[in-house]
Amino acid sequence: MQCRVHLNDDAWTDWYFEMEMLIGGTWQRAASGQAEDVTSPYDGAVTGTVPVASADDVRTALGRAEAGAAAWRRTPAHERMRILLRAAELADERAGLTAEIISAEAGKTIAEATGEASRSGDLIRLAAFEGTQLYGDALPLDANRGTGLDKLGFTVRQPVGIVAAITPFNYPALLVMHKLAPALAAGNAVVLKPARTTPLTALALARCFTDAGLPDGVLSVITGPGGSLGEALVTDPRVRKVSFTGSTATGEHITRIAGVKKLSLELGSSCPVVVLPDADIDLAATAVAAGGYVNAGQVCISVQRVITHPAVGADFLDALVPKVEAIRTGNPRSHQTTMGTLITAAEAERVEGSIRRAVDDGAKLLTGGERDGAVLTPAVVAGVDPRSPFSQEELFGPAVAVSSADDWESAIAQANGTPYGLGAGIFTSDVSGAVRAVREIDAGNVHINWTPLWRADLMPYGGLKASGIGKEGPRSAVAEMTDVKTVILHGRPW
Numbered sequence: 115m116q117c118r119v120h121l122n123d124d125a126w127t128d129w130y131f132e133m134e135m136l137i138g139g140t141w142q143r144a145a146s147g148q149a150e151d152v153t154s155p156y157d158g159a160v161t162g163t164v165p166v167a168s169a170d171d172v173r174t175a176l177g178r179a180e181a182g183a184a185a186w187r188r189t190p191a192h193e194r195m196r197i198l199l200r201a202a203e204l205a206d207e208r209a210g211l212t213a214e215i216i217s218a219e220a221g222k223t224i225a226e227a228t229g230e231a232s233r234s235g236d237l238i239r240l241a242a243f244e245g246t247q248l249y250g251d252a253l254p255l256d257a258n259r260g261t262g263l264d265k266l267g268f269t270v271r272q273p274v275g276i277v278a279a280i281t282p283f284n285y286p287a288l289l290v291m292h293k294l295a296p297a298l299a300a301g302n303a304v305v306l307k308p309a310r311t312t313p314l315t316a317l318a319l320a321r322c323f324t325d326a327g328l329p330d331g332v333l334s335v336i337t338g339p340g341g342s343l344g345e346a347l348v349t350d351p352r353v354r355k356v357s358f359t360g361s362t363a364t365g366e367h368i369t370r371i372a373g374v375k376k377l378s379l380e381l382g383s384s385c386p387v388v389v390l391p392d393a394d395i396d397l398a399a400t401a402v403a404a405g406g407y408v409n410a411g412q413v414c415i416s417v418q419r420v421i422t423h424p425a426v427g428a429d430f431l432d433a434l435v436p437k438v439e440a441i442r443t444g445n446p447r448s449h450q451t452t453m454g455t456l457i458t459a460a461e462a463e464r465v466e467g468s469i470r471r472a473v474d475d476g477a478k479l480l481t482g483g484e485r486d487g488a489v490l491t492p493a494v495v496a497g498v499d500p501r502s503p504f505s506q507e508e509l510f511g512p513a514v515a516v517s518s519a520d521d522w523e524s525a526i527a528q529a530n531g532t533p534y535g536l537g538a539g540i541f542t543s544d545v546s547g548a549v550r551a552v553r554e555i556d557a558g559n560v561h562i563n564w565t566p567l568w569r570a571d572l573m574p575y576g577g578l579k580a581s582g583i584g585k586e587g588p589r590s591a592v593a594e595m596t597d598v599k600t601v602i603l604h605g606r607p608w
């Protein structure tokens with residue numbers, strides 16, 4: 115497809131985005147001069163070039179961020195909101211282009227990429243509002259024995275200073291925005307390190323903020339290898355908050371090296387769905403046929419495991435398999451394609467291998483699991499042992515494992531029986547069962563009569579157990595990206 119896009123003021127390109135990175139308001143190359151290609155996982159086409167930064171570039175960005183944070187925290191909330199609202203308008207105006215970039219670099223279908231890109235503007239608006247709501251508490255100090263009415267106590271919220279934001283490949287706009295927008299709204303400077311496979315979207319979104327008038331120093335976006343750049347960012351004492359979304363392994367590593375600073379970690383998962391005998395089976399199958407395969411299953415809240423009661427297990431599979439077989443793989447840019455690629459051919463190979471091993475261990479492949487490069491046909495695997503790696507380890511691919519549980523106790527035990535606890539769904543027509551699921555399933559988000567693959571951007575969102583620490587969503591993120599200061603005014607007894 116020949117489509118010309120206007121990215122810079124002076125350069126028209128044919129699906130080729132030659133981008134500089136953003137260091138404290140200046141678009142520039144890496145200090146080393148190194149750059150690398152960003153390629154489409156579908157056909158290997160080069161979609162752009164970005165700088166390969168080093169730890170030196172990180173230190174430069176942090177130096178600029180110190181000045182930026184100092185200026186931005188002195189900027190009144192109404193002025194911060196004005197700039198963010200302008201950035202939101204620009205994000206809306208550019209949503210079509212952003213979608214094209216997402217689809218090109220991540221292999222996401224154009225329909226899904228359009229849905230993702232179109233959320234940026236509203237997310238910035240929600241965060242901008244929350245940034246104006248930094249209320250504190252009045253402290254009833256005289257209720258504490260030994261203090262009287264001569265003192266006044268209250269709390270104030272202030273920005274933490276510099277936030278390091280590190281994001282994964284699977285939602286290159288949404289997950290970037292869930293960090294940038296609240297961090298900036300709360301008055302912080304941000305240094306963002308997007309995933310190496312999907313840096314173009316992050317750079318395009320950053321441009322909305324700089325074009326909206328964000329002051330110099332406040333935002334940097336550094337592109338290059340996560341190991342060295344991430345390490346330089348996370349360990350630097352000037353960073354007061356690390357907001358990380360990615361794998362549990364990298365998240366655990368960050369907890370070991372970060373030192374004393376605030377951490378939010380949105381990590382991996384193996385999300386369960388429980389289908390009880392009184393469930394609407396067609397609804398459950400429809401929801402799983404979406405929730406297991408959106409973005410080729412590369413979603414932290416993707417349905418990985420379905421736990422059915424034996425009374426409805428066969429009916430559920432009969433309803434599910436044709437719906438999954440109706441999913442169309444192919445060129446992500448085609449509107450006919452309903453499931454895109456995995457992020458790389460190597461990732462598709464990994465998922466294909468996991469499906470094969472599950473089958474070797476006795477599970478039954480009912481459909482899918484065939485690979486062509488980074489494309490893997492959507493799979494349903496039945497009779498999966500809940501203790502097997504196919505259930506226990508995060509799959510992050512387009513396959514759903516179906517197992518059965520004879521009673522409520524064992525269904526809950528299976529649902530809770532992995533190291534993770536991000537999202538869960540339960541299908542039932544019985545309100546008591548729903549209440550019990552809410553109480554007993556250990557997951558950060560529990561959905562009744564839908565799968566965990568559902569998110570409204572304003573809701574508190576985050577995992578339990580190995581799925582993470584802290585919550586995102588604009589209100590929660592603004593709270594986590596600010597510090598509470600307690601102030602006591604000492605009068606004299608009268």
Ligand code: NDP
Pocket residue numbers: 280281282283284289307308309310311338339340341342343344345348359360361362364365367368379380381382383413414508510536577581582
């Ligand atoms: P990774 O953990 O591999 O990478 C995430 C980010 O961390 C990337 O920007 C990566 O850079 C960077 N990184 C790599 N090494 C380090 C390091 N040593 N220190 C600091 N940063 C580092 O995850 P993926 O990109 O593969 O994303 C998939 C994972 O993200 C899945 O586990 C998924 O569940 C999770 N996720 C969780 C969500 C949640 O809300 N709980 C939402 C979405 C995804 P580089 O790309 O250059 O390697």
